[in-house]
Amino acid sequence: MTVELRAVSGAARGAAATLVELSRRFDPGVHIIVGRPRDGLYLLAHLVAGRETPGRGEILVEGLAPSRDPALRRRMGILLERPALPPFGTVADYLDALAVPPERLDLWGLGAWRDRRVDRLDETAARAVELLGSLSLAEPAALVLVEPLRRLASIEPASIKTAIAERGSHVTTLVFTSDRLPFDDLAPTVHRLRHGVWHGEPHAAPGDATEVQWSVVLADRQAVSPLGAALASDATLEAVGWDRPRAEVTMRARHGDVAMAALAKALEAAGRPAVVSLIPHHPRGRSS
Amino acid sequence: MMVPSFAAGARLAAHRLRDRGTVAVVASTWSLAAAVAFLQSERDLLGAPTQALRFTTSLVLPLAALAFARTVVGRLGLAELTWWSGRLGLSRRGVALGAMVALLGWGALTWATTATIVLTGAYRGAPGFGADVVATLPVVAMGGVAYGAWFAWGATALTRGRGVWLMAAVDLVLGSAPGALSWVVPRTHIEHLVLGTPAVIAAAWRPPMSFVALALVTAVATVAVALRTRP
Numbered sequence: 110m111t112v113e114l115r116a117v118s119g120a121a122r123g124a125a126a127t128l129v130e131l132s133r134r135f136d137p138g139v140h141i142i143v144g145r146p147r148d149g150l151y152l153l154a155h156l157v158a159g160r161e162t163p164g165r166g167e168i169l170v171e172g173l174a175p176s177r178d179p180a181l182r183r184r185m186g187i188l189l190e191r192p193a194l195p196p197f198g199t200v201a202d203y204l205d206a207l208a209v210p211p212e213r214l215d216l217w218g219l220g221a222w223r224d225r226r227v228d229r230l231d232e233t234a235a236r237a238v239e240l241l242g243s244l245s246l247a248e249p250a251a252l253v254l255v256e257p258l259r260r261l262a263s264i265e266p267a268s269i270k271t272a273i274a275e276r277g278s279h280v281t282t283l284v285f286t287s288d289r290l291p292f293d294d295l296a297p298t299v300h301r302l303r304h305g306v307w308h309g310e311p312h313a314a315p316g317d318a319t320e321v322q323w324s325v326v327l328a329d330r331q332a333v334s335p336l337g338a339a340l341a342s343d344a345t346l347e348a349v350g351w352d353r354p355r356a357e358v359t360m361r362a363r364h365g366d367v368a369m370a371a372l373a374k375a376l377e378a379a380g381r382p383a384v385v386s387l388i389p390h391h392p393r394g395r396s397s
Numbered sequence: 398m399m400v401p402s403f404a405a406g407a408r409l410a411a412h413r414l415r416d417r418g419t420v421a422v423v424a425s426t427w428s429l430a431a432a433v434a435f436l437q438s439e440r441d442l443l444g445a446p447t448q449a450l451r452f453t454t455s456l457v458l459p460l461a462a463l464a465f466a467r468t469v470v471g472r473l474g475l476a477e478l479t480w481w482s483g484r485l486g487l488s489r490r491g492v493a494l495g496a497m498v499a500l501l502g503w504g505a506l507t508w509a510t511t512a513t514i515v516l517t518g519a520y521r522g523a524p525g526f527g528a529d530v531v532a533t534l535p536v537v538a539m540g541g542v543a544y545g546a547w548f549a550w551g552a553t554a555l556t557r558g559r560g561v562w563l564m565a566a567v568d569l570v571l572g573s574a575p576g577a578l579s580w581v582v583p584r585t586h587i588e589h590l591v592l593g594t595p596a597v598i599a600a601a602w603r604p605p606m607s608f609v610a611l612a613l614v615t616a617v618a619t620v621a622v623a624l625r626t627r628p
Contacts, residue, residue: 176627176628182484183486184486
């Protein structure tokens with residue numbers, strides 16, 4: 110039940126996102142892939158789901174290529190950023206086609222949707238039905254879930270996370286998101302995608318993490334770019350930005366000590382510029 | 398797996414064609430065809446069938462075929478349209494081909510019924526009506542099939558199915574251009590079959606060859622759709 114990327118490259122049609130030589134093996138468990146659409150996040154999700162074929166390299170789920178194997182896709186739980194339900198039939202028909210008992214709808218309080226026509230569902234309802242179907246497959250080969258806590262109608266995030274955790278205990282579950290924090294309590298492995306390449310090694314998300322953000326104000330504007338670049342190359346940080354006119358560099362990290370360690374290293378690399386102040390911002394706590 | 402996929406594709410196309418837009422397109426096609434036939438027969442009873450058929454097959458029916466293709470594909474393109482089936486373990490290629498065949502069938506039916514209306518209005522009970530219907534219907538139905546395939550091919554190109562507009566432009570431009578390039582588009586062959594030999598076709602080019610050419614356009618477009626959609 111592994112998902113393997115072997116030197117995968119590809120570009121999304123009509124979009125700026127490009128993936129460059131991505132290789133990685135995902136074993137059963139919850140994997141959070143953090144990035145933005147322009148980093149190739151959705152493109153990678155489409156490739157793993159078999160919706161697109163990589164330009165180069167290969168993607169294997171249980172040793173088979175999902176883009177060429179409809180039977181394999183049938184056994185994959187897939188939720189992409191936009192819903193893709195059949196244009197006809199009811200919600201119950203759709204779940205029936207996935208061999209998922211319609212009674213599963215009751216688990217998430219969606220029992221009233223059973224006889225609704227799928228082409229009449231709005232986007233959030235359609236995504237909810239797709240997610241339910243994906244998480245209810247009998248023996249899934251893998252789960253590919255894009256932003257499974259967003260744009261969903263009427264479902265408590267806690268219920269979704271419980272279902273993901275249950276599945277993730279024995280199925281390779283790839284969650285593609287721009288915000289890792291809501292999933293930290295699932296103790297996932299975090300993979301960061303930036304500009305189409307892996308940024309750093311996969312690491313475990315700290316279950317008790319509280320994300321911190323610091324602003325570093327420098328005495329000299331000339332020192333902003335070198336310090337910003339040094340911090341940006343540090344894989345332990347979540348995000349780095351800098352504002353030259355304000356002589357300010359901002360960094361986000363999972364822990365205060367991680368941020369300070371990264372800053373010390375970056376200050377060294379940037380020639381020890383004079384720091385005027387170090388301003389902590391309100392921490393972003395876990396959302397659930 | 399191919400048969401359920403094919404059936405799902407046909408069901409998909411039938412479902413999408415079953416809307417008010419399709420009814421409006423068919424109703425306006427028939428009305429326009431009847432009006433043109435009536436007006437032509439008022440002007441020139443002898444030439445009315447040919448002239449009315451010419452107008453209908455060169456403008457009204459290709460537009461109807463374009464509208465049907467847009468109705469089936471929507472703003473998605475065939476690849477996007479069939480992704481849901483890929484999720485259910487069906488072959489996207491099979492679904493696309495099933496949808497395409499339903500589109501061709503609907504096109505052939507619309508073209509044939511429209512041609513019958515045109516001939517009925519143009520002949521107004523004059524002798525020769527029955528023989529002309531028998532000779533025209535296979536040709537016109539083949540035209541509907543070829544145009545359906547032509548636009549289905551277009552629906553696999555460009556994003557959001559915008560390739561159908563490209564194919565419409567290619568048909569219009571090449572269909573009225575001199576030389577061998579015009580032979581690749583359905584417009585040339587339908588004109589040839591309905592009106593006799595136009596200038597763009599070589600004198601040695603007999604009508605049955607245009608019928609075969611339309612079948613070839615359909616076959617090539619079908620293969621292109623199959624190749625351009627993923628398993």
